[in-house]
Amino acid sequence: MAAASAPVRHRPTITRTAGQVGTVYRFTCPCGATGEEQAARRMALVDLNQHVMSLPRVPADQQCRIPRTHDCSLWEPCGLCAGQLDLFDLEVS
Ligand SMILES: [Zn+2]
Ligand SMILES: [Zn+2]
Known part of the structure; x- marks a missing residue:
């Protein structure tokens, strides 16, 4: 319900999900950016860092x-x- 003109805040986080092949990690950001499902947290962290670096x-x-x-x-x-x-x-x- 937020106003469409409201600036998106970047709050990148890494979520952990129990999948069929084990725990998977994925980077997500409220702006809509998401990473691939990764087998290791540090790999999701790479996706997170790439997003942060891409910001102006x-x-x-x-x-x-x-x-x-x-x-x-x-x-x-x-x-x-x-x-x-x-x-x-x-x-x-
Ligand atoms: Zn300040
Ligand atoms: Zn973002």
Whole structure:
């Protein structure tokens, strides 16, 4: 039910499923990207990393400087950090 114009957040995860031939791992992302079923978790992790690497780079002034505190991923612009830059610019000028 989310608005169609809402930006998709990339939250890549690896799911583990018990299949007929044993446990399989698969990378999935809320944006719709998925990987192949893999026999090993590290192989699904390769798919995950390829997806992350394919995402457009965030401009340097929008990158989060404290991702753990802001719960912000490397591939997402951080509104909090960008907002602080704006404030800083206002004070300087
Ligand atoms: Zn994604
Ligand atoms: Zn931040």
